[in-house]
Structures are given as C-alpha cells and as structure tokens.
Amino acid sequence: MGIIDHKSKKEEEKYSMISKPLRSILLQKGSYVLSSLFFITGFSIGLFLFLQLKALHMSTTTIQHQPLWSTLLFNHTRMMEIKQELQLQVLQHNMSDQELFTKVSSLSSSPSSSSSSSSWFGRRHNNDEKMVVKVAFMFLTGGRLPLAGLWEKFFEGHEGFYSIYVHTNPSFQDSYPETSVFYSRRIPSQAVYWGTSSMVDAEKRLLANALLDESNQRFVLLSDSCIPLFNFTTIYNYLTGTNLSFIGSFDDPRKSGRGRYNPKMYPQINVTHWRKGSQWFETTRELALHIIADTKYYKIFDQYCKTPCYMDEHYIPTLVHMLHSEMSSNRTLTWVDWSRAGPHPGRFIWPDVNDEFLNRIRFTEECVYYGHGDVGKIVTSKCFLFARKFTAETLEPLLRISPLILGFGSV
Ligand SMILES: *[C@@H]1O[C@H](CO)[C@@H](O)[C@H](O)[C@H]1NC(C)=O
Ligand SMILES: *[C@@H]1O[C@H](CO)[C@@H](O)[C@H](O)[C@H]1NC(C)=O
Ligand SMILES: *[C@@H]1O[C@H](CO)[C@@H](O)[C@H](O)[C@H]1NC(C)=O
Ligand SMILES: *[C@@H]1O[C@H](CO)[C@@H](O)[C@H](O)[C@H]1NC(C)=O
Ligand SMILES: *[C@@H]1O[C@H](CO)[C@@H](O)[C@H](O)[C@H]1NC(C)=O
Ligand SMILES: *[C@@H]1O[C@H](CO)[C@@H](O)[C@H](O)[C@H]1NC(C)=O
Numbered sequence: 001m002g003i004i005d006h007k008s009k010k011e012e013e014k015y016s017m018i019s020k021p022l023r024s025i026l027l028q029k030g031s032y033v034l035s036s037l038f039f040i041t042g043f044s045i046g047l048f049l050f051l052q053l054k055a056l057h058m059s060t061t062t063i064q065h066q067p068l069w070s071t072l073l074f075n076h077t078r079m080m081e082i083k084q085e086l087q088l089q090v091l092q093h094n095m096s097d098q099e100l101f102t103k104v105s106s107l108s109s110s111p112s113s114s115s116s117s118s119s120w121f122g123r124r125h126n127n128d129e130k131m132v133v134k135v136a137f138m139f140l141t142g143g144r145l146p147l148a149g150l151w152e153k154f155f156e157g158h159e160g161f162y163s164i165y166v167h168t169n170p171s172f173q174d175s176y177p178e179t180s181v182f183y184s185r186r187i188p189s190q191a192v193y194w195g196t197s198s199m200v201d202a203e204k205r206l207l208a209n210a211l212l213d214e215s216n217q218r219f220v221l222l223s224d225s226c227i228p229l230f231n232f233t234t235i236y237n238y239l240t241g242t243n244l245s246f247i248g249s250f251d252d253p254r255k256s257g258r259g260r261y262n263p264k265m266y267p268q269i270n271v272t273h274w275r276k277g278s279q280w281f282e283t284t285r286e287l288a289l290h291i292i293a294d295t296k297y298y299k300i301f302d303q304y305c306k307t308p309c310y311m312d313e314h315y316i317p318t319l320v321h322m323l324h325s326e327m328s329s330n331r332t333l334t335w336v337d338w339s340r341a342g343p344h345p346g347r348f349i350w351p352d353v354n355d356e357f358l359n360r361i362r363f364t365e366e367c368v369y370y371g372h373g374d375v376g377k378i379v380t381s382k383c384f385l386f387a388r389k390f391t392a393e394t395l396e397p398l399l400r401i402s403p404l405i406l407g408f409g410s411v
C-alpha cells in the first residue's frame with residue numbers, strides 16, 4: 001500500500017512538473033493554442049500516414065497484400081537491403097553439388113504452399129516474393145561475358161523481375177563493376193569440359209542455385225554468345241504467360257540422333273525414348289525441380305553417353321520426354337544457325353548485324369504458344385526470344401541497332 005501510494009505521488013509530482021508550463025500557456029492563450037496544437041498533431045500524423053502509403057505504393061505496386069502496420073513499423077529500404085544480403089549469401093554458399101541438390105529437392109514449386117525459412121525475416125522474404133514472379137537468367141560461360149554491355153541495357157529498369165546467375169571456369173576472376181547487373185552474381189563453379197557430363201553438372205548447378213530463391217519461377221539457360229531478340233517486357237510476358245517449358249526435343253533417326261543411343265541403356269531407356277534437342281533450354285520451376293531430383297537416368301547417361309554421344313544434347317530432352325512430356329512445348333527459344341555443315345553452328349560477326357537479318361530471326365516460321373486462361377492456344381511468328389552465336393565484335397553494332405530493332409537501350 002505504502003509503496004504504491006509513494007509511487008503514485010511521485011508520478012503526480014512528475015506530471016505536475018511537466019505540465020506546469022503547458023498549463024500556464026493554456027491559461028494565458030486559452031483554447032486557441034489548444035486547438036492549434038491538436039490541429040498540428042493531427043495534421044502531422046495524417047501527413048506521415050499519407051507519405052508512408054504513397055512511398056509503399058510507388059516502391060512496388062505489386063505488393064498489395066502487405067498489412068498496413070508493417071509498413072509503418074518497418075523501414076522499407078532496410079527490408080530491401082536485407083533481401084539483397086540474403087541473396088548474396090545464397091550465391092556464396094559452400095554446399096557440395098550433392099548437398100545443394102538434396103536441399104533444393106525439398107523445396108516446393110509454388111512459393112505459396114510452404115516456406116523453408118523459419119526466421120521471421122525469412123518468412124517475410126518469401127511472402128513478399130510471392131507477389132513478384134522473377135525470371136532467372138542463367139549464364140553458362142568460360143570467362144567474361146563479351147556481350148555483357150547489351151544485357152545491361154536489356155535489364156535496365158526491370159529490377160525486381162529478374163535474377164542473374166553466372167557459372168564460369170573456377171579460375172576466372174570476376175571483374176564487373178558494382179553498378180553492373182553481373183556484379184557478384186557468380187555461383188560456386190567447377191570446370192566444364194565440352195561434350196562431357198560436366199556440362200550437364202554445370203547446368204544443374206545453375207538451376208539448383210536459382211531454385212534456392214523461391215521467387216524464381218522461370219529459368220533460362222544462356223551462353224556467352226547469346227543475345228536477346230526482344231525487350232525485357234516482351235520476353236518476361238512470353239515466359240510467365242504459359243505453364244509449358246521450352247525444351248527442344250525431337251526424334252532424329254540419323255546417326256547424329258538415334259545413332260548416339262547405347263543399347264546398354266536398355267531396358268531403362270529404349271531407343272524409342274531417345275530424344276535430341278538444343279542444350280539451351282527454358283523451364284518452369286516445377287520441371288526444373290524434376291530435373292534436379294532425377295538421379296536414376298542421370299547415372300545411366302553418365303555411364304553410357306560418351307563422345308560421340310553428347311549428354312547435354314540428349315539427357316534433358318530424353319528425361320522430359322519419358323517422364324514429363326506434358327510439361328514441355330518441345331521447342332527451344334534460342335535460335336541458332338545450323339545451315340552451315342559441321343558439328344558447330346554458324347558464328348556471326350559485325351557485318352552480319354543488320355535490321356533485315358535480326359528481323360528475319362525475330363519473326364520466323366509459325367509456332368504454337370499455349371497461354372494461360374483466355375489467351376489459350378495461339379499461333380505466332382515469335383518463335384525465338386534469344387539467338388546465338390554472336391561474337392564479341394558484334395557488341396558495338398548491336399548496341400547501335402538495339403533501340404530501333406530490339407526495343408531497348410536509348411536512341
Ligand atoms: C531506413 O534505412 C536506411 C538504410 O538502412 C536509412 O538510410 C534510412 O535513413 C532509414 N530511414 C528511416 C526513416 O529510418
Ligand atoms: C561451410 O560454411 C559454414 C559456415 O558458413 C561452416 O560451418 C561449414 O563448416 C562449411 N562447410 C564446408 C564443407 O566447408
Ligand atoms: C517492348 O516491346 C513491345 C513490342 O515491341 C512494345 O509494345 C513495348 O512498349 C516495349 N516495352 C518497353 C518497356 O519498351
Ligand atoms: C523398345 O523398342 C523396340 C524397338 O527397338 C520396340 O519394339 C519396343 O516396343 C520398345 N519397348 C518399349 C517398352 O517401349
Ligand atoms: C511434346 O511432346 C510430347 C511427347 O514427348 C507430347 O506428348 C506433347 O503433347 C508435346 N507438347 C506439345 C505442346 O506439343
Ligand atoms: C497453369 O497452371 C495453373 C496453376 O498450376 C493452373 O491453374 C492453370 O489451369 C494452368 N493453365 C493451363 C492453361 O494449363
């Protein structure tokens with residue numbers, strides 16, 4: 001009792017001490033000051049709320065399900081920084097391929113159904129991402145990307161809708177400036193030998209690293225000689241507008257097709273299952289998870305698909321044909337020139353780069369596109385979104401022509 005009394009008395013003293021000057025002001029100036037004070041306080045709160053809401057709306061119109069209280073309590077800039085830190089950590093992990101593939105196999109294909117993170121920030125990270133679907137652009141290269149300058153222009157202004165992953169020779173040292181979209185985007189890489197299973201390993205490593213970010217829903221594999229044929233918006237809409245993957249796949253009865261099948265693969269793989277297709281694929285998250293999860297067919301290919309069988313041209317097309325054929329449109333989105341004879345496709349140099357040539361590959365023969373909902377099945381001449389093989393010397397003419405022909409970069 002005594003203690004409580006003592007306390008309340010002290011508080012009373014404190015109260016009167018604080019309020020004394022205020023009380024005297026109120027007495028002097030009357031209700032005019034009082035109403036002014038109320039007005040100023042109310043106006044400030046209103047203005048604060050308005051600015052917060054406006055800032056939120058401007059920063060990303062897609063995040064609409066965020067509760068109001070969280071935008072008032074938490075610094076949005078700081079949240080974005082935390083997000084980026086999380087992404088950098090992902091790139092710098094030290095998991096072995098096996099550990100990485102196992103971890104990825106436990107992830108879900110849709111970000112809404114489960115969350116692998118247990119921390120509060122982790123959960124928010126995933127909830128935020130649920131609103132924005134990202135496309136993962138995965139570059140498989142030996143060293144530097146000679147056409148990086150063109151890709152920089154392509155990605156400009158579309159931050160938040162893409163992720164970049166780069167697999168290089170481990171001896172190559174990154175040298176992108178901090179302002180580059182390729183800065184610090186390299187994944188833990190291993191040496192790749194052309195025509196061996198190490199090529200497929202690198203593709204799976206890229207897929208698995210990109211799968212760690214649950215907002216990535218589409219995955220494009222690109223080489224250092226690839227260029228985009230359209231602007232970001234067009235490519236993003238094309239990829240996210242369908243449920244199907246784009247994995248080249250056909251039954252080639254010739255020596256360069258079925259001729260590469262090894263009968264020792266029977267009975268798990270019959271020659272009638274054997275498919276061939278471009279290494280440069282584009283896949284949905286769901287199919288990417290299936291590709292990472294496969295060990296059974298990988299082992300058979302690793303053992304029996306040796307030169308002149310090239311695992312990167314047969315493994316994924318055959319696997320998808322056997323197990324998930326309904327998920328693919330069986331065509332690649334990456335144009336390449338096979339018109340010249342030989343084991344390697346045509347390479348392009350600077351005099352090749354002109355509007356007539358680029359438009360010829362941007363709009364080719366007709367192909368079928370299966371869009372979501374009302375769009376349905378449509379026939380389009382936009383069959384390819386990317387093209388190869390463009391040499392380093394094409395960068396300058398491509399940058400010059402891209403605003404007019406490809407639809408990005410400044411005029
Ligand atoms: C929010 O965080 C950023 C970076 O940490 C900081 O620069 C900024 O001043 C903060 N803003 C507020 C209102 O606290
Ligand atoms: C990986 O890094 C973690 C710390 O980040 C460390 O505890 C672990 O021992 C490392 N594992 C390997 C195989 O280096
Ligand atoms: C992208 O290209 C399409 C078709 O050419 C065009 O309609 C659209 O305005 C372009 N978008 C941007 C952001 O430039
Ligand atoms: C395997 O291929 C042979 C032709 O080589 C065909 O007769 C047979 O039906 C195929 N078996 C299966 C299970 O597809
Ligand atoms: C792709 O090929 C498979 C057979 O491997 C077929 O079942 C499927 O319908 C084809 N998809 C499209 C979109 O044509
Ligand atoms: C695409 O997938 C979504 C979600 O899985 C499904 O609701 C929708 O029906 C599918 N659309 C088509 C055209 O298959």
